Amino acid sequence: xxxxxxxxxxxxxxxxxxxxxxxxxxxxxxxxxxxxxxxxxxxxxxxxxxxxxxxxxxxxxxxxxxxxxxxxxxxxxxxxxxxxxxxxxxxxxxxxxxxxxxxxxxxxxxxxxxxxxxxxxxxxxxxxxxxxxxxxxxxxxxxxxxxxxxxxxxxxxxxxxxxxxxxxxxxxxxxxxxxxxxxxxxxxxxxxxxxxxxxxxxxxxxxxxxxxxxxxxxxxxxxxxxxxxxxxxxxxxxxxxxxxxxxxxxxxxxxxxxxxxxxxxxxxxxxxxxxxxxxxxxxxxxx
Numbered sequence: 001x002x003x004x005x006x007x008x009x010x011x012x013x014x015x016x017x018x019x020x021x022x023x024x025x026x027x028x029x030x031x032x033x034x035x036x037x038x039x040x041x042x043x044x045x046x047x048x049x050x051x052x053x054x055x056x057x058x059x060x061x062x063x064x065x066x067x068x069x070x071x072x073x074x075x076x077x078x079x080x081x082x083x084x085x086x087x088x089x090x091x092x093x094x095x096x097x098x099x100x101x102x103x104x105x106x107x108x109x110x111x112x113x114x115x116x117x118x119x120x121x122x123x124x125x126x127x128x129x130x131x132x133x134x135x136x137x138x139x140x141x142x143x144x145x146x147x148x149x150x151x152x153x154x155x156x157x158x159x160x161x162x163x164x165x166x167x168x169x170x171x172x173x174x175x176x177x178x179x180x181x182x183x184x185x186x187x188x189x190x191x192x193x194x195x196x197x198x199x200x201x202x203x204x205x206x207x208x209x210x211x212x213x214x215x216x217x218x219x220x221x222x223x224x225x226x227x228x229x230x231x232x233x234x235x236x237x238x239x240x241x242x243x244x245x246x247x248x249x250x251x252x253x254x255x256x257x258x259x260x261x262x263x264x265x266x267x268x269x270x271x272x273x274x275x276x277x278x279x280x281x282x283x284x285x286x287x
Contacts, residue, residue: 097176099250108141
C-alpha cells in the first residue's frame with residue numbers, strides 16, 4: 001500500500017459556550033459538535049523526498065508549516081519517531097474561515113491516514129492525544145460523529161447518533177472570520193448556558209428534535225454579527241426560507257439552518273444559490 005484516500009468531513013457546532021480564559025491562555029469551552037457530509041478529499045502517499053509536501057489547487061489555504069496537515073505530520077513524527085515522509089494531495093470543498101473545521105478535519109485525516117499507511121498501530125485515544133497538540137478541534141475529528149467537547153475543546157465525550165439524521169442547509173457569505181479575532185471580540189464570560197451530557201444523550205436517543213432546536217446557542221454570534229452584518233443576513237435568510245432554526249457555526253462565517261426534510265433542504269439550497277451575497281451553500285445531513 002503506497003497511498004491512502006481519506007474523506008475529511010466538516011462539522012457544525014450545535015452548542016458553543018465560552019466559559020472564560022484558562023491559566024494556559026486558552027479558553028474554557030463547552031461545545032456540541034457534529035460531523036456533516038460536506039467533506040474535503042485527501043490522498044496521503046509515501047514519498048521519496050526528505051520533507052513532507054502538500055499540494056492543492058486551492059491557493060488560498062496556508063502552505064508549509066502553517067498548514068495543519070503539515071503540523072499534524074510533524075507532531076506524529078515527533079511522537080512516534082516516524083522517519084518516512086509523505087506527499088499530501090488536498091482537494092478542498094469546505095470553505096476557509098467558515099467555522100466548519102476544515103483545517104482541523106484535514107489534520108485528523110493525516111494522523112489517521114499515516115497511522116494506517118505506516119502500520120503505526122496507534123489507537124484512537126493515542127491519536128487524540130497527539131491531535132490535541134495540533135489544534136483544539138482536531139481530537140474531535142479522529143472519531144467524528146457527534147460529541148461534547150470541553151476544556152479547551154480537546155476533552156471529548158462521544159454522543160450517540162440521531163435515530164434519523166438532521167437535514168441542514170449550510171450557507172456562507174464572502175466574509176471569512178479569524179478564530180483568533182473572534183475570541184478577542186468576546187466582551188465577557190457570563191457562562192449562563194449549560195448542557196448536560198447524560199440528558200443530551202437521552203434526548204438524542206429519544207429523537208427529541210425540539211430539544212435540539214431549543215438548545216442551539218453560540219457565544220460568538222453577537223460579536224461576529226456586529227462586525228459582519230452579512231453573516232447575520234445569511235441567518236435571517238435561512239429562517240425566511242423556512243428553516244426551523246438557524247445558528248452560526250464555530251467562530252463563523254458559515255451559518256446552518258435546520259430543515260424538516262431532505263426535500264426542504266434541497267429546495268432551500270436551490271433558492272439560496274441565486275442570492276449574490278452567498279458564496280457557499282450546501283444541503284447536507286449529519287453523519
